[in-house]
Amino acid sequence: MRARLTLLAAAVSVLILVAFLVPLALLVRTVAEDRATVRATADAQSLVPVVGTADPEAVRLTVEQLVADSEREVSVFLPDGTVLGSTAARTPAVALAERGQSLTAESAAGREIVIAVQGRPGGTWVIRTVVPRADLTEGVGRAWLVLTLLGVLLVLIGLAVADRLARTLVRPITDLSAVSHRLANAELDARVTPAGPPELREVAGALNHLAGRIQELLVQEREQVADLSHRLRTPLTALRLEAESLPDPQDAARVAAAVDGLERAVTGLIRQARWRSPAAGTVTGDAAAIVAERVAFWSVLAEDTGRAVRLDLAPGPLPVGVPADELAAAVDALLGNVFAHTPDGTPFGVRLAVDGERVVLTVADQGPGISPEAVRRGASLAGSTGLGLDIARRAAQASGGDLDLRSGTGGGAEVSLRLGRA
Template identity: 70%
Template sequence: MRRRLTLLVAATTTLVLVAFLVPLALLLRTVAQDRAVVAANADVQSLVSLVGTADPDSLRLTVDQLAATADRPVTVYLPDGTILGDQVAPTPAVRLATLGRSLTTSDARGREILVAVQGRADGTAVIRTFVSVAELNRGVHQAWAVLAGLGAVLILLGLAVADRLARRLVRPITELSVVSHRLANAELDARAQPGGPPELREVAGALNHLAGRIQDLLREERERVADLSHRLRTPLTALRLEAESLADPADTARVTAGVDALERAVTGLIRQARRRSAVPDGESAAADAARVVRERVEFWSVLAEDTGRAVSVDLATGPVAVGVAVDDLAAAVDALLGNVFAHTPDNTGFAVTLAVRAGGGAVVTIADNGPGMPAGLIHRGASQAGSTGLGLDIARRAAQASGGRLGLDTGSSGAVVTLELGPPATPVGPATPG
């Protein structure tokens, strides 16, 4: 935009200067030629009275002096054929002037000025002078050079002014663009400094108002989520008390473990809603995928045993670091395993595999022997089995946050869900056994 404004001003300034300087240059040339002709005529007219009355000897001396001082040829043709001054043969124009007619002729060499002097007893005398092209255009080229230099200076000055104005116009637009990108990157404290024309100041104010409104809405949303999550603590406490009153210690332990897991999830949800992002500033999300997957499989194995499902587990040994938070990874694995129980009948087995991903990270594969999951489940909010439709989307977002992806292959022989997780952004040390 800045370059286009500069080019526009340059083109406009050039057109204006051409429209002004070209006629002025032509006028200067005309004035210079008229000045030279007037000077020549003045020299010739100074001889008219003398030529009409003086004798040839006196006239010769005067003509020679004038030719020497006028810096141009001056010739007097007397009626008897005597030529005084510069010895120039009579031209057709001179012969025409002897008839008593004064005239001026022009050719490629310059202008010939002829004045017929009548009143002599012996006939009509003719005074001739010649103004060359160099004399006609004396000083013209210098004036044109001055005009050209003046035009160049005016164009450069116009470009400088246009560039300064364009910079003042473009800088606020660039700042608005930077602020909008910062807002898009979740830097909600970014604000634009109003500047430039009134329209841009209004846009900056509107952008700042929008950023503030987004902050308010997000703050209200986090508070609502946190309040809603906090309200779940009361029924969880009641559920824990009910579990402790069960007669079978095994049932008590199983239900209590489920309540503990749910309470941890609620606590994590409250913590995540209260803070600005899932990862504190300066830290990188990281988790040991082997440990998290093992814990979640052990949790779901109790329900699998109750529903007669055979579970096959093949996990890579040792810590497997992935670039996703522990809570997010646990929620993703729970969502995938929960889909197995939700979309397959009882007594349907499934297998969980964890392998190290080429280039870092891990690949979690969950395959079941059921009829396969309905199409479209991977889209947020889409479900054909009465669920919320958010399970696979949670897993997809966890995978994408780590630089991986979520794949789904479903058919008559069952469904295979592949969760690829990328490595953490910064290297992490060995995980502490938990």
């Protein structure tokens, strides 16, 4: 924008200077021509009294003296064909002057001035002088050079002033852009100092107000999520009591472990909602340990439903740029989809591998498959909440990775979660 404003100012300056300097240059040339013509005419007219009264010899001497002084061609044509002064041929202008008409005409040599002197015996005498082209343009080139340098200087001054003004206009816009990018990167404490024209100051104030309002809304949202999560503790406590009252110790232990996992998830959600700032530093989790733990948890349910599990887990530690609780939630979402959207007895596989700067978790099943539309938040073709794959996708994106959903080679669905290494 700064460059465009400077170019606009340069274009306007050039147009204005052209509009003024071109006519001025033409005027300078016209004045130079008129000045040389007037000087030559005055010299020729000074000979009129001599030519009209003196004898030919006196006229010759006077003309030769004028030629020497003016360094210009001066001739006097007599009716009998004699030429006094500079030798010159009779031109059409001289022929017209012999009829009593004084005039100025253009010729190849320059500007020709002829004056008819009447009243002498024998006919009309003609005084002729020529203004060379060099005299007609004397000083014009120097004047044009001065005007050109003046125009360039004025353009440079205009550019400097325009650049200065553009900088005062662009700097507040750059600050607005920088603050908006910081807000987009979750730096909600970023504020812009109002500067520049009143319109930009108003925009800066609106942006600051928007940032403050976003902070307020996020605080309210975190508190609401934390309150909602806290309310879950009561039914969790009831579930724990019910689990402890089960007659089978193994069932009681399994249900209690599930309740403990759910309680840890709720506690993590409360902690995340209340104390974790969006601009906080990246928290890492060990993908190998977390995936192994969650697969072990789901393997019990897989055994109960007759599902064969194929495991290919890379050894750890494999730190990734996702907090442990969020990564565990993403893994649970992927494995939970297998149990929710495939019939009992459907085998599935879990593979954890390292691919350069990515840790790739792949969950593949041999079920009916899943539509890519299911990745959209809230979208579900099986009556669920439609948040599972979106949770996994957001966890991957938080680490700089992504989620890929495609059909498996043997049918079914294959979901790959690419996580950025920490």
